[in-house]
Amino acid sequence: MVPLLLGITFLSFLLMKATPGDPTQMFTDPTIGAKDLIQLKKNLGLDQPMLVQYLKWLQNVVQGNFGYSFVTGQPVMSMILDRLPATLLLSISSLCLTLIITLPMGLISAYKADGFWDHVITFTSFIGMALPTFWLGLMLMLLFSIGLNWMPSSGFLSPHLLTASFFQKSLDILHHMVLPLITLLIGSLAGLTRYYRFGVLHVLSQDYIKAARARGISEGKILYKHALKNAALPILTLLGLQLPELIGGAFVIEYLFAWPGMGKLGVDAVFARDYPVLMGTLVMSSVLILLGSLLADLAYQWADPRIQS
C-alpha cells in the first residue's frame, strides 16, 4: 500500500505542477508589482526544482506535517479537520437514507419488472437524476424557505446557538441539513435503485430460485432470504468505492447551501493553485480509496463463502 500511495502522490504532484498558473498569479491587481510576486514565490519555495519541492513535501508529510495553505497560512490538517464533521454528517446521512430508500424501490422494481410500479419508480428516479442540482436546490429554497417558511435557506448552525445545549444545536443543524439532504438524495436515488433492480432481476432468473419456487417456498422468503443476499454483492463493491466520496464532499450542494464542507475546500484549492491543501485532500482521499477497496474485498469474502482469501 505504501508504494502505491507514493506513486499516487508523486503523479498527482506532477500533474498539479503541470497545470498552467501558480498561486502567485491570483494576485492580479495593478497596484501589485512583479517583484513582489517573485519574492512571494521564493518565500513559498516555488522557485525550487519540482523534485526538490516534492521531496520536501514528502519529508514533512512523513513527520505528520502537511504544510501550510498558501492562501490562508493555516496548517492544512486543521483546515481539513475543520470541515470534516459537516461533510461526514451530510454524506453519511445521505448514504444511509439512499440505501434505505433504494432497497425497497429496487426490490419492487425487479419483482414487478415492467409493471406499473417499476415504470413509476424508474421514471421518477431518472427525473431526479436529470434535474440539475443547482436548479433543484434553488427551487427547494424558494418553496420551503421563502414560500412555506419551514426551513432556513442556507448555513450550518445559527450563530446565536453557539453556546446552546448539545440537543438544541443538533436540532438546529438537522434543521439546516434538510434542504441540502433532499437535494442530494433526489439526485442519487436513480443509480442505486437501478443496481438493486438489475441485481435482483438477475438472481431471480437463476435456476436455484426456480428450484426454490418449485419446492413451494413462499415468495417473501425467496425474495428476502435467497435473492437479496446474492443481489447485494455488487452493492458491497459499490459501497467500498463510495468511501472516499464520503469525505470528498459535494461541491455544488456545499456552494449553494453555504454548507461548510470539504468539497468547497478542494475545489477552491484547485482554482487558487493552493498546492499544500490540494495535496492534503488528495492524500486523504487516496488513503480512503485504498481502504475502501480493501474493506469491500473483506466484505465480499464474508458475504460470499465461495471467495477464498
Place this chain on the structure above:
Amino acid sequence: MRTSFLLACFLCVMTLGCKSELPKETLVLHLGAEPSNLNPLLTIDTASSSVTDLIFSSFFRVNSDLALEPELLEKYHISEDGKVYTFYLKKNVTFHDGHPLTAEDVKFTYDKILDPKTNTVRRSNFIIDQHPVRFEVVDTYTLKAYLPKPFSPFLVQCNMGILPKHLLEKEDINKASFNRHPIGSGPFKFLRWESNQYLTLSRFDSFFLEKPKLKEIILKIIPDQNTAQIALENAELDEASMMGKDFDRYKNSPLFNVYRYYGLVYVYMGLNLKHPYLKDLAVRKAIAHAVNKKGIIDGVLKGFGLPADIPSVPALWSYPKQEAITSYGYDPEESKRLLTEAGFLWNKKTGFFEKNGRPFEFTLLTNKGNKDREKAAEVIQQYLKQVGIKMNIQLMEWSALLKVLNEPKDPKSFDAALLGWSVGIEPDSYAIWHSSEYPKGFNFIGYQNPVVDKELVLAREEVNQEKRKVHYQKIYQEISQDMPYLFLFFPETLQGINRRVKGLSKPGPAGMMTRIESIYVTP
C-alpha cells in the same frame, strides 16, 4: 411503517421552523467567500478586507464622496518638495487589548511590509525607484516618512490597518495565530470565526472616534449569489448585492430597499497590439464602431450599467469631462468602410473580410464561470459578425488565463481578452499603461505611447490634485484615441438592505456603511 416514521421525523424537523428573525442590536452582513485570513498585510481579497476594515483602523477612511478623511491621524503634513510626510497620530487610541497605539506600531506595520520574509504583495507600494520609503519615529505620536522622490499615490497606498507591535514582534507573521484571531484598534473587536460559516465581531466600547451603536456584527459566508438573495428575502441577512435580472422582483419588497450606485470597476476587451491586424489603429476603430455598447448593457446587465470610453470610472475625481474623451459610436457602415480602407476585401461567399486570402479572424479569451463576461463575449461576437469580422470565443479557467496574459514573452500568445479592472480611489495606473510594464507587468497588451508614459510619471510626482487632474485628462484623451482596449461598460451595483438598518451613508462606490459606528437596527 418505515416511511411513515421517516415522514414523522421530517415533519417534526420542519415544524421547528418558524419565521426566521434577525437578531436585535446585531447587523448581519453577507460575505461572498471565506476570508483568506484577517491580517491586512497579507490579504488582498475583498472578503478579508471587508472584515479587517471593521477590526483595524488606519490613517484615513474613505468617505462616501471617495475623499480621504483622517481616522487615526490628527493631521498630516507634506513637505514642499513632496518627499517628507509627517503624520500626527491621535492620542486617545488603544488596541482592543487596552494597549495604546503609538508611532512605534505604525513603523512596525510598514517595516513588516518592507521585510522580504513577509508574504505580502504590498511591498512595491513602499519601494519607489528601487529605494524603500524610510519611516522614522519622531516621538510617541509623530512619525515621518522619507520618500526617495515625490510620489503622490503614497498617501492612499500607506492607508493600511495598523498592527499591534507588542503582539507580533516575536512571531512569524505569515503563520501567526494572530491572523485568525486579530486584535486591532477599529470599532469592532474580533470574537469568533467558524470556518466557512460566519464571523462574529462585537462592539469595542472604547473606540476612539465614537462608540458604535451596534452591539454585534455577524458576517455570514454564503458563496452563491442566488442563495444570498434568498437569505435576504428570508430575513437571514441584512444586506446582499443583487443581480440585475432580479431587480424587478425585488424593487418593491416590503422587507428591504434596493439601492443603486456605480462601483470602481470597468469592463473591457483588451486587444493585443502586437497582433498583425489589431496593431492597426484603423482596425481597432472598426471594431469599436461595430460594437453597440448600449446593446451589451441592455442584453447582459439588463440595463444596469453605463458605456465606458476610458480606463477610469465616473465616481473618481480624476474622471474628465465627457467632451475631453474620444468616443467611437456604434456605426457598422463606418466600420466596414474603415476595414476596406485598411486593405481588407469583403468575401461575399463567407460574409467575412479577408486579407491575402485569409479571413479576418481572431480569438477572444475570457474566464470561465463569469456569466456576465461570457454573455458579453457572445454579444460582441454577433456584432462583429455583422460587419464581417470573425471572432472566436475561448473560455479559460482563471489561473490558466492569467498565465497566458502574464507570460513574460514578446509577442504574447493571445489576440484579445475580455476582462475587468477594479481601479481603487487612487487613479495612478502606471502598472497598466506604462510601456515599461510590458512584457512583464500588467500592460499585457503591449501599449506604447510616449505621451502617456511621460504624463503617467508626471501625475505620480505631482501632489496637487487639480494639477494631477490635468495630467490624467491628457492620459485618458490619448488612450481613448488609441483604443488599445475596447472599453465596454461600468456595471452598476445593486444593493439590497433590510429596512430595519438605519444610519446609512449615501449610496456610492465606498458602500453605504462608510461610518459603521452610526449604523443601527430598529427593533
